Amino acid sequence: MTYEAVIGLEVHAQLKTATKMFCACPAAFEAPPNSCVCPVCLGHPGALPVANRRAAELAVRLGLAVGATVRAHSSWARKSYFYPDLPKGYQITQYAEPIVTGGALEIETTEGSRSIRLVRMHLEEDAGRSQHPERSGERTTRVDFNRCGTPLLEIVSVPDLRTPGEARAYLVRLKQILQYCAVSDADMEKGGLRCDVNISVRPAGEERLGTPAELKNLNSFRHVERALAAEITRQVARLRRGETVSRETRRWDPAGGRTHAMRDKEAEHDYRYFPEPDLPPLILDPDWIAAIERSLPEMPDRRRARLVTQYGIRPYDARLLTATRELADYFEAVAARAPDAQIAANLVGSELLGLLHEHKLEVTACPIRPQALADLAGLRAKGTLSSKLIKQVLAEMLASGEAPEAIIRSRGWVQVEDDTQLRAWVIALLETHPQEVADYRKGKTAVLEFLMGQLMKRSQGRAHPEIARALLEELLGAKP
Amino acid sequence: MRGAPGTVSALTAALRNGALRLPEVIEPYLDRIRKRNDELGALLHVFDEGARSRARELQRRLDAGDWPGPLTGVPVAVKDNISLAGHPTTAGSRILKGFRPVYTATAVERLEASGAIVIGKANLDEFAMGSSNEYSAYGAARNPYDTGRVPGGSSGGCAAAIAGGLALGALGSDTGGSVRQPAAFCGLVALKPQYGSVSRYGLIAFGSSLDQIAPMARTARDCAALYNAIRGVDPHDATSREDGAPVDVEAWSQPPRDVRLGVPRSWLAAGLDADVRAGFDRCCARFAKLGARLVDVALPDPSWAVATYHILANAEASTNLARYDGVRYGPRAAGVASVDVLYAATRGAGFGPEVKRRILLGTYVLSAGYRAAYYARAARARLALRAAYAEVLQCVDALLMPTTPTPAFRLGEKLGDPLAMYLCDVFTIGANLTGWPAVAFPVGRNPAGLPLGAQLCGPLGGEDLLLGLVHRFDGGEPLPLPEG
Ligand SMILES: [Zn+2]
Numbered sequence: 001m002t003y004e005a006v007i008g009l010e011v012h013a014q015l016k017t018a019t020k021m022f023c024a025c026p027a028a029f030e031a032p033p034n035s036c037v038c039p040v041c042l043g044h045p046g047a048l049p050v051a052n053r054r055a056a057e058l059a060v061r062l063g064l065a066v067g068a069t070v071r072a073h074s075s076w077a078r079k080s081y082f083y084p085d086l087p088k089g090y091q092i093t094q095y096a097e098p099i100v101t102g103g104a105l106e107i108e109t110t111e112g113s114r115s116i117r118l119v120r121m122h123l124e125e126d127a128g129r130s131q132h133p134e135r136s137g138e139r140t141t142r143v144d145f146n147r148c149g150t151p152l153l154e155i156v157s158v159p160d161l162r163t164p165g166e167a168r169a170y171l172v173r174l175k176q177i178l179q180y181c182a183v184s185d186a187d188m189e190k191g192g193l194r195c196d197v198n199i200s201v202r203p204a205g206e207e208r209l210g211t212p213a214e215l216k217n218l219n220s221f222r223h224v225e226r227a228l229a230a231e232i233t234r235q236v237a238r239l240r241r242g243e244t245v246s247r248e249t250r251r252w253d254p255a256g257g258r259t260h261a262m263r264d265k266e267a268e269h270d271y272r273y274f275p276e277p278d279l280p281p282l283i284l285d286p287d288w289i290a291a292i293e294r295s296l297p298e299m300p301d302r303r304r305a306r307l308v309t310q311y312g313i314r315p316y317d318a319r320l321l322t323a324t325r326e327l328a329d330y331f332e333a334v335a336a337r338a339p340d341a342q343i344a345a346n347l348v349g350s351e352l353l354g355l356l357h358e359h360k361l362e363v364t365a366c367p368i369r370p371q372a373l374a375d376l377a378g379l380r381a382k383g384t385l386s387s388k389l390i391k392q393v394l395a396e397m398l399a400s401g402e403a404p405e406a407i408i409r410s411r412g413w414v415q416v417e418d419d420t421q422l423r424a425w426v427i428a429l430l431e432t433h434p435q436e437v438a439d440y441r442k443g444k445t446a447v448l449e450f451l452m453g454q455l456m457k458r459s460q461g462r463a464h465p466e467i468a469r470a471l472l473e474e475l476l477g478a479k480p
Numbered sequence: 481m482r483g484a485p486g487t488v489s490a491l492t493a494a495l496r497n498g499a500l501r502l503p504e505v506i507e508p509y510l511d512r513i514r515k516r517n518d519e520l521g522a523l524l525h526v527f528d529e530g531a532r533s534r535a536r537e538l539q540r541r542l543d544a545g546d547w548p549g550p551l552t553g554v555p556v557a558v559k560d561n562i563s564l565a566g567h568p569t570t571a572g573s574r575i576l577k578g579f580r581p582v583y584t585a586t587a588v589e590r591l592e593a594s595g596a597i598v599i600g601k602a603n604l605d606e607f608a609m610g611s612s613n614e615y616s617a618y619g620a621a622r623n624p625y626d627t628g629r630v631p632g633g634s635s636g637g638c639a640a641a642i643a644g645g646l647a648l649g650a651l652g653s654d655t656g657g658s659v660r661q662p663a664a665f666c667g668l669v670a671l672k673p674q675y676g677s678v679s680r681y682g683l684i685a686f687g688s689s690l691d692q693i694a695p696m697a698r699t700a701r702d703c704a705a706l707y708n709a710i711r712g713v714d715p716h717d718a719t720s721r722e723d724g725a726p727v728d729v730e731a732w733s734q735p736p737r738d739v740r741l742g743v744p745r746s747w748l749a750a751g752l753d754a755d756v757r758a759g760f761d762r763c764c765a766r767f768a769k770l771g772a773r774l775v776d777v778a779l780p781d782p783s784w785a786v787a788t789y790h791i792l793a794n795a796e797a798s799t800n801l802a803r804y805d806g807v808r809y810g811p812r813a814a815g816v817a818s819v820d821v822l823y824a825a826t827r828g829a830g831f832g833p834e835v836k837r838r839i840l841l842g843t844y845v846l847s848a849g850y851r852a853a854y855y856a857r858a859a860r861a862r863l864a865l866r867a868a869y870a871e872v873l874q875c876v877d878a879l880l881m882p883t884t885p886t887p888a889f890r891l892g893e894k895l896g897d898p899l900a901m902y903l904c905d906v907f908t909i910g911a912n913l914t915g916w917p918a919v920a921f922p923v924g925r926n927p928a929g930l931p932l933g934a935q936l937c938g939p940l941g942g943e944d945l946l947l948g949l950v951h952r953f954d955g956g957e958p959l960p961l962p963e964g
Contacts, residue, residue: 039582039583042808043808044582044583044809045563045569045571045576045685045803046563046581046585046680046681046682046683046684046685048680048717048718049718050715050716050717050718051718080798082802082805082820082823084805084807087803087808088799088802088803089802089803089805143807270847270848272798272799272843272846272851274795274796274799274846274851274855275859277687277688277689277719278685278688278719279718280718280719
């Protein structure tokens with residue numbers, strides 16, 4: 001019997017607001033411990049929450065971006081549990097009436113694109129951060145409340161996902177849209193995007209859902225994928241042995257590559273939800289919602305299609321260049337100034353991105369102005385630079401900030417087409433490689449590529465490739 | 481105290497025309513506190529040096545021709561569940577022993593901005609949960625009219641302070657009658673403002689959807705002056721509202737002709753003390769003589785409001801009191817092995833029996849499997865009660881009823897019987913559940929000399945109407961203070 005997995009994701013995204021969800025403290029994450037706190041977010045007696053309109057606006061942005069329903073009336077609830085990093089003993093969240101319902105995300109799978117439906121999105125406040133350092137041999141608990149009260153948007157999917165790969169694709173997509181709409185930095189490593197997973201398995205073709213387990217502690221896309229794969233294997237093995245799967249919360253252990261059941265006490269809570277009396281319902285004006293809709297940026301799918309039609313670049317490049325809004329903006333700035341958009345796409349999408357990656361730079365921090373890159377594309381279009389030289393010039397542009405022409409001129413990196421110079425390089429090369437010359441003449445023509453490589457090296461990439469190749473073939477063909 | 485002005489209005493008038501100077505005003509109060517506070521248990525913390533320096537500062541401004549505000553020089557007690565930065569704020573609980581807030585409640589800031597002098601923090605039932613002030617972790621307060629009797633609760637310390645001559649006004653809080661019932665027991669005027677009229681920022685929460693900071697004084701005019709100082713929208717309280725013009729009781733100097741007052745006749749039947757009944761009848765007769773029309777109205781039996789109230793208030797309280805866990809402030813149990821034991825030991829030692837009872841009840845009514853039967857039903861009952869009150873208010877301008885079923889009772893009389901204690905609030909909790917404003921006011925004394933009270937309730941936005949009617953009733957004259 002084959003089994004299929006049924007997967008639903010609950011993602012918490014940190015919203016990009018200047019201040020916290022219910023107080024005026026800065027939502028700063030790198031500040032010294034307990035430096036961004038006040039009576040409200042510390043849960044001091046008598047302090048009261050006031051909802052941050054900007055957080056609601058960001059939730060509405062994401063909702064509109066994924067075709068969801070924004071509710072003109074939503075409300076707040078208290079979710080009670082005791083934990084040292086939860087100062088009020090309850091979290092303010094949205095329960096019965098979330099701000100956004102419905103919507104869907106398109107994901108790319110090996111079988112083409114699929115639409116993953118969303119259940120809801122709701123606003124809530126984050127908890128503080130507990131650490132348990134050893135101090136003089138004793139385990140202590142230290143709590144930093146800087147994160148406490150920062151706004152989160154919980155995004156709940158319908159269990160439409162079927163494989164770990166799809167779950168990953170969903171997260172990649174969600175992260176992309178969160179960043180496009182400037183709703184969240186969605187940085188998983190810094191905790192800006194957190195993911196809980198509900199997973200059950202059932203015999204293929206079965207309609208009824210199996211008993212789900214909830215997985216926690218998944219802090220990277222890779223962990224989500226690996227944890228799901230391990231959990232599917234575990235659940236299927238149990239069913240195959242005729243055992244049942246129990247409804248429980250499990251923790252992913254990345255080192256052991258398996259999931260572990262959490263202690264019941266940690267997992268089973270009666271949260272005693274009830275309406276938050278300190279906050280009136282969140283009432284959104286339809287005109288305000290409409291204004292947010294008008295301010296939404298072009299979403300990645302539409303932008304990708306437009307790049308193909310407007311600039312005539314390959315769909316593959318368009319997908320790559322729309323991965324983030326900043327990259328697409330940069331590309332369009334270059335393409336608008338370059339004589340050939342496809343060359344601009346190659347330059348930005350492969351050469352520049354690779355170089356930035358090497359230097360661990362974001363495209364927003366790229367010191368090369370779009371005009372300079374467009375000029376480089378122009379030189380490439382004229383054929384005056386080999387691809388090897390392009391890389392070198394680009395590296396210099398990044399390092400020195402000089403214009404491409406200036407770099408080429410000062411370094412003497414103009415392509416060499418002069419027959420005398422080329423011929424001298426080829427003859428010298430053949431003299432140092434008698435074995436390869438002999439092989440070639442015996443019919444092993446594959447050594448030509450090796451010799452071309454050596455020639456480019458000898459010329460520091462300056463030899464005009466086509467002319468040099470013709471010359472090489474000519475001199476190899478000639479009897480000694 | 482002989483010769484000293486006995487009302488806010490008389491005191492401020494004397495200061496304004498220079499007949500009195502502030503240090504002369506404040507010293508007799510501090511003197512009286514020294515003499516009587518131990519016996520009355522009214523104030524938990526006395527700010528004698530703070531009050532003196534504030535009096536000097538205000539007098540300097542007066543001498544410079546400045547008039548700081550309508551409460552200039554008025555000695556006011558603030559219930560100890562209202563935050564005052566840097567000063568102890570215990571809410572009458574051991575769990576906040578030694579706690580000093582880092583910020584001041586909006587209402588207190590506004591009070592001080594009007595020139596008032598906060599003379600001390602007043603005793604209360606722990607976390608405002610009680611009707612006799614006997615549930616204070618710092619000892620009971622006593623009724624100045626008969627020190628063998630309770631001053632009422634939970635704002636018992638405020639009431640005892642004013643009736644005992646230790647202050648001219650007070651800020652209490654009212655969740656189910658906590659300023660009105662003590663006002664009835666101590667012969668005072670107390671306004672429970674409409675929910676949202678006064679900012680709750682800095683009021684230690686009990687039942688957040690019911691709580692209001694509430695002024696207490698000896699006359700309607702004085703109560704209005706306190707209310708005007710603290711009312712209005714506050715950006716720190718999302719449930720606060722702007723409610724138009726301030727209250728002007730002087731505008732009510734004409735007889736309240738054509739005002740219709742609804743009397744819920746069925747409430748006056750069983751269980752009402754004969755003296756309270758007689759006082760209430762005299763009150764009705766006087767309002768009729770002043771030109772009001774009294775109309776019988778039918779309201780739902782108050783006993784189901786009591787049940788509804790205790791479910792909702794305790795549900796909210798069970799979460800409001802979750803923060804007292806010993807982690808960030810307040811005393812913390814020592815020598816514990818885990819955080820769960822820390823919570824249990826800290827809360828077990830820090831809360832008194834009545835607070836524990838209410839936390840347990842509130843937790844229960846919100847628990848899975850019980851929420852629908854208790855919390856959700858009570859929430860629906862509250863809506864039904866609002867609808868019933870609103871319907872009655874179609875026919876009358878306000879409701880007139882007794883404040884309490886009995887006058888002040890003896891200390892210890894109801895301590896063993898929580899249900900009997902809860903019934904002290906039977907007439908007052910309607911205003912909290914509906915959010916309506918209500919004013920309690922004295923209607924004389926019984927043959928034993930104990931004050932008797934009545935209250936006016938509703939409509940929404942009706943603080944001006946209610947205080948105006950009481951002003952017509954008392955004519956600016958307070959009930960005489962007890963001897964002592
Ligand atoms: Zn804060």
